[in-house]
Amino acid sequence: MPKKDYVIQVKNLTKSYGENNVLKGIDLNVERGTMLALLGPNGAGKTTTVRILSTLLKFDGGSVMVEGYDVAKDADKVRSVIGLTGQSAAVDELLTGRENLVMMGRLYRLTKRSAIARANELLEEFDLLDAADRPAKTYSGGMRRRLDLAVSLIATPPVIFLDEPTTGLDPRSRIAMWDIIKKLMANGTTILLTTQYLEEADQLADQIIVIDGGKVIAEGTAKELKGKVGKDRLELAFANEKALAAAQKALGAGVVSVDEKEHSVTIAINDTNEDVKSALDTLSKQKIELIAMAVHKPTLDDVFLSLTGKQKKGDK
Amino acid sequence: MAVQLEFVKKPKVVLAFIDSLIMVKRSSQHIIRNTDQLLGTFFQPIMFLVLFAAVFGGAVAAALPQGVSYLNFLMAGIIVQTVSFGSTTTAIAVCNDLQKGIVDRFRSLPMANLAVLNGHVISDLFRNSISTVVMLLAGLVIGFRSNATLMEWLAIAGIILLFTLAFSWLSAIVGVLAKSVEGVQWLTFIIIFPLTFASSAFVPTASMTPVLKAFAENQPITHVVEAVRSLMLGTPSGGHITMSIIWCVAILIVAVPVASWLFRRKTSH
Ligand SMILES: Nc1ncnc2c1ncn2[C@@H]1O[C@H](COP(=O)(O)OP(=O)(O)OP(=O)(O)O)[C@@H](O)[C@H]1O
Ligand SMILES: [Mg+2]
Numbered sequence: 001m002p003k004k005d006y007v008i009q010v011k012n013l014t015k016s017y018g019e020n021n022v023l024k025g026i027d028l029n030v031e032r033g034t035m036l037a038l039l040g041p042n043g044a045g046k047t048t049t050v051r052i053l054s055t056l057l058k059f060d061g062g063s064v065m066v067e068g069y070d071v072a073k074d075a076d077k078v079r080s081v082i083g084l085t086g087q088s089a090a091v092d093e094l095l096t097g098r099e100n101l102v103m104m105g106r107l108y109r110l111t112k113r114s115a116i117a118r119a120n121e122l123l124e125e126f127d128l129l130d131a132a133d134r135p136a137k138t139y140s141g142g143m144r145r146r147l148d149l150a151v152s153l154i155a156t157p158p159v160i161f162l163d164e165p166t167t168g169l170d171p172r173s174r175i176a177m178w179d180i181i182k183k184l185m186a187n188g189t190t191i192l193l194t195t196q197y198l199e200e201a202d203q204l205a206d207q208i209i210v211i212d213g214g215k216v217i218a219e220g221t222a223k224e225l226k227g228k229v230g231k232d233r234l235e236l237a238f239a240n241e242k243a244l245a246a247a248q249k250a251l252g253a254g255v256v257s258v259d260e261k262e263h264s265v266t267i268a269i270n271d272t273n274e275d276v277k278s279a280l281d282t283l284s285k286q287k288i289e290l291i292a293m294a295v296h297k298p299t300l301d302d303v304f305l306s307l308t309g310k311q312k313k314g315d316k
Numbered sequence: 317m318a319v320q321l322e323f324v325k326k327p328k329v330v331l332a333f334i335d336s337l338i339m340v341k342r343s344s345q346h347i348i349r350n351t352d353q354l355l356g357t358f359f360q361p362i363m364f365l366v367l368f369a370a371v372f373g374g375a376v377a378a379a380l381p382q383g384v385s386y387l388n389f390l391m392a393g394i395i396v397q398t399v400s401f402g403s404t405t406t407a408i409a410v411c412n413d414l415q416k417g418i419v420d421r422f423r424s425l426p427m428a429n430l431a432v433l434n435g436h437v438i439s440d441l442f443r444n445s446i447s448t449v450v451m452l453l454a455g456l457v458i459g460f461r462s463n464a465t466l467m468e469w470l471a472i473a474g475i476i477l478l479f480t481l482a483f484s485w486l487s488a489i490v491g492v493l494a495k496s497v498e499g500v501q502w503l504t505f506i507i508i509f510p511l512t513f514a515s516s517a518f519v520p521t522a523s524m525t526p527v528l529k530a531f532a533e534n535q536p537i538t539h540v541v542e543a544v545r546s547l548m549l550g551t552p553s554g555g556h557i558t559m560s561i562i563w564c565v566a567i568l569i570v571a572v573p574v575a576s577w578l579f580r581r582k583t584s585h
Contacts (some may be wrong), residue, residue: 054424080426090417092342094349105337107427109323109331117319135349151421156321192449 005032006065007159007190008053013062015214018306022048024214025062030207035181035191039198039303045214046194047087050163053192054084056183066159080109083152087163089144090151093137097128097147100136100156108155115154122150126180142173149180160184162193166200178203198303202226210307218307229298229306230268231308234276236283237264237292251279254304268277268298270308332428335460339435343409347443353405357443361398361451366458368394369542372518384549393517395451396537398510399444399476403483404504409436410491410579411500419583429583430576436491437484444480462548471548474534475560482564485571492578517541520580536563 008030014022023045030036038046051057055075064071067081098119105115120246123132126146131139137146145165148249165181166174168224179202185191195201201208203220210218210225211243233256238244244263248255253269269275272295283290298306324331347353373386379391413419413432422432452460464472487504494500514531515521515538519530532538540563542556 051420056420056423076426079424082424084421084424086417086420088417090421092418093416095342099345100385102419103338103342104425107335107425109426111322112322114319114322118321123320155323311489 001297006030007032007067008192009065010053012062013049013052013059013064015052015057015059022214026211026214026216028209028216030190030192033188034206035185035193035204037208038194038211039196039201039208040194040211041097041196044211045300046211047163049163050192050194052201053081054082054161079275081157081159083151083157083160085152085160085162085165087167089148091136091147092143094135096133096135097098097139098123098132100147100151104151105154110155122153143168143176146180153184157302160189160191160192162191162195164194167196199297210303219300225303229303231270232272233266233296233298233302234269234279235264235266235294235296236279236290237262238262239289239291243288244288246288247283254279256302332431335428335431336438338541339431340438342385343435343439344442346409347439350568352532357447361394361447362454365390365394365451365454369458376519379523380462385459385480387458388462388549389545390518391455391460392450392548393541395448395476396544397512398447398451399480400508400537401441402444402447402482403454403480403487404500404508405443406436406440406484407487407491407494407500408497409506410488412491412496415496423583430579433488433575433579435530437481437488440484441477441480445477448476463550464548468547471557472544475543475557477539478561478564482567482571485568485575487497488575489571489578492575494580511535511537515541536567537562539563
């Protein structure tokens with residue numbers, strides 16, 4: 001079997017801020033032309049990891065290689081092959097979208113002609129032509145994010161880091177952003193994306209790593225993770241505590257969480273038709289009365305619950 | 317992808333120089349876009365000139381050398397004061413960049429990071445030159461006259477540019493150290509205000525108390541003001557030109573590496 005072509009290789013990466021151990025030994029590999037999603041809650045260490053991999057932050061231990069260059073020793077080489085879209089948009093507010101693109105292109109060492117032509121191409125691709133000659137400070141959140149991503153693609157680097165590219169976007173902008181990212185992947189770009197949304201990782205990534213508290217707690221393909229988590233969630237609500245207790249007993253091991261206040265239980269299901277039917281059968285056989293039910297996609301909470309057996313820590 | 321990308325292939329120093337030019341363009345665009353600041357560039361100097369001439373003119377006249385009008389005396393002082401305050405825009409611009417994510421973006425590019433500082437300092441030079449020309453024109457309108465030759469005017473321009481450059485680099489240090497733009501404003505106010513007023517910019521030092529006089533006569537702003545003034549009025553410079561150059565070069569020798577070092581340190585945590 002041929003050796004795998006890893007573009008990003010991270011071994012036992014550690015980083016602490018004073019007493020606070022933020023990364024406690026992260027390992028990850030990203031194969032050429034694939035996307036790895038780093039999935040984790042607030043404070044998990046996603047941004048810290050991305051900043052280290054994109055040469056912005058020094059690390060304490062381990063090794064980080066990008067395109068064969070050591071991030072600690074060859075930062076300049078690394079910078080010429082990566083594009084970074086950070087968690088908060090890093091564009092020049094006073095410059096127009098086009099000026100931002102051309103300027104960054106020239107700083108990537110593009111010739112003036114190339115930078116101008118490529119800027120035009122990206123403005124069109126990212127649906128920013130109408131706003132191209134307005135200062136970026138007049139852009140909406142979604143436009144700014146698109147411009148920010150466009151800026152990091154100006155020199156078509158082979159490796160792209162995307163730190164929560166869709167956080168704060170409305171559903172339509174999110175889907176537009178997904179389309180853009182999918183196009184990038186189709187061009188063979190290697191991508192490391194961070195997200196708090198399981199669905200996003202599922203939609204886009206070839207490989208998912210779940211981190212929490214600076215540690216990898218699970219990894220695999222979306223399919224493998226879902227195998228552990230269940231495809232969907234079925235939430236069943238009851239009239240009172242007595243019915244809730246009876247249902248909990250009847251449904252047994254399938255229950256992944258219980259909400260005492262709402263008198264509801266949540267169970268993981270893999271086949272919507274079959275599993276919903278069997279749950280309802282079980283309840284009706286025991287004459288437990290149901291007052292409401294809903295099927296939804298597993299949330300990050302559900303993932304954590306299934307993978308670690310504990311609720312994720314509250315938002316900071 | 318349709319566009320064929322071509323990259324600039326030049327030695328590292330040349331690339332770093334190009335980076336600085338790109339950043340000068342950026343900072344200059346900021347100056348033009350920032351309409352509030354433009355107001356400062358054009359109207360504040362004129363206002364100061366007219367106000368000072370009107371308010372102090374009568375009171376100070378007696379202390380002035382024979383045959384020198386207050387307006388002619390004031391011109392050098394008001395120019396130096398304006399460019400001193402003007403150089404603080406470097407501090408604000410540097411601080412602004414560091415507060416926003418834009419510096420992270422620059423750092424993730426294969427560019428010379430110090431180009432960011434160069435850009436702000438050089439564009440500050442442009443802006444202050446414009447302020448100075450505006451003030452001179454306004455001065456001419458209200459009665460300022462000078463017999464300086466072309467060579468003397470070139471010397472004046474040289475001294476003012478050197479002084480602006482030196483103060484902009486000092487200002488860059490403040491910009492890196494400050495935690496917020498308000499902080500910058502306070503810091504520069506506390507530094508620049510005493511320096512410009514405890515100098516010969518607006519009144520001759522002769523009437524000051526001994527301690528103040530000793531300070532005023534030996535600090536860089538007085539030397540620069542006196543140098544420019546003597547060139548404008550055609551009076552002997554009394555070593556002020558040499559002292560101005562020594563001060564400015566000394567400031568640059570210290571401030572450039574310190575600002576660069578601080579900037580590097582701040583941006584590589
Ligand atoms: N400059 C810093 N100084 C001290 N602690 C820091 C610093 N930056 C980050 N941290 C800490 O490191 C931890 C991880 O932060 P990080 O920003 O990597 O999380 P994240 O996964 O990106 O979270 P989010 O989803 O909120 O963006 C947090 O506990 C945070 O408080
Ligand atoms: Mg983050």
